[in-house]
Amino acid sequence: MATAVSLAIKNALVREGVRRILSDSWFEIVETVDHLRELDADLSASAEIHILVIDRSLLGVDGAATVAATLASFPDTRIVTLVDSFDFSQMVAIYAAGAHAYFLDHVPYQALVAMMQMVAIGQKVAPPELVDLLGNMLLVTSHSPQNSKVDSYNLNERERMVLGHLGQGLPNKAIARDLGVSESAMKASVKSILKKLGVRNRTQAAVMARELSLGKPSRQPGESVTVCIDDAAQA
CATH class of the missing domain: 1.10.10.10 (Winged helix-like DNA-binding domain superfamily/Winged helix DNA-binding domain)
Incomplete structure (x- = not known):
């Protein structure tokens, strides 16, 4: 069974690029949105494995709080955050809030796919920058x-x-x-x-x-x- 993936990425070009990369790698993209409030709760509840990718622009000032609030609404979802720069304190807080991965948004696509595959089997993945x-x-x-x-x-x-x-x-x-x-x-x-x-x-x-x-x-x-x-x- 394919892993269901929702993309919450503000930039339409980036969102489409990530969608194509993951679709070509046997992930099932069930939803693409440009704001977290547009996420469909039913999709998360119905999927056996559901991963939500959130980009930096939607994490807000307090990324950890955003992750925690999102997990409160979608408790069975595994969250992957894509950020534009490595921030150690932010990374620690985001993992503590329950995220499965914290990665830079300019990683090679092979690394993105490998990271998503690890998250799909339930692993938390540390970025190479750490x-x-x-x-x-x-x-x-x-x-x-x-x-x-x-x-x-x-x-x-x-x-x-x-x-x-x-x-x-x-x-x-x-x-x-x-x-x-x-x-x-x-x-x-x-x-x-x-x-x-x-x-x-x-x-x-x-x-x-x-x-x-x-x-x-x-x-x-x-x-x-x-x-x-x-x-x-x-x-």
Whole structure:
């Protein structure tokens, strides 16, 4: 029996693309909507296995609350969330609310299909970005106690400012605009920062920034942490 899938995706082009990908992979698309209030409760109740895909634009400010409220209305549904950037705190909250998967919306279609297949058999699926982040955090924190002060790394004033922005998960273009410098100057600063910190990529640098308390005050419980994952494109 095919797994029934409902798509709650605001953008019509994205919704149609996901529909075609999943339809070609033996999923039965029973419903496509551009708002959660349009979902048909009868479809969820009648399906043996029902997966609901919700995109970032419909999750709202509090994605976890949206997931919890949706599950209250559709208790037998397995929720998959598609987001545009990896946010660790948001991910944890969404899984805690009962979601089965949290994935970036620009994953290769094969990864999307594989993830949906895992959810269909009842598994909760972690995004690959989580594995990368945990590995980066391990590498950074393993030597950070020996170099806990920013002065130890001989960063100039601009590099400190750039590192603080990296710690907030901002891409080069946004940092350059905020600091009033060119993107080429930004790339040069990032490369210099990576070398001085002894890290391999922007994600590790972002973790170091938080270890060094750069960018903004130490994160409070429940505060969102966004990490720019695409190192190759940004460095």
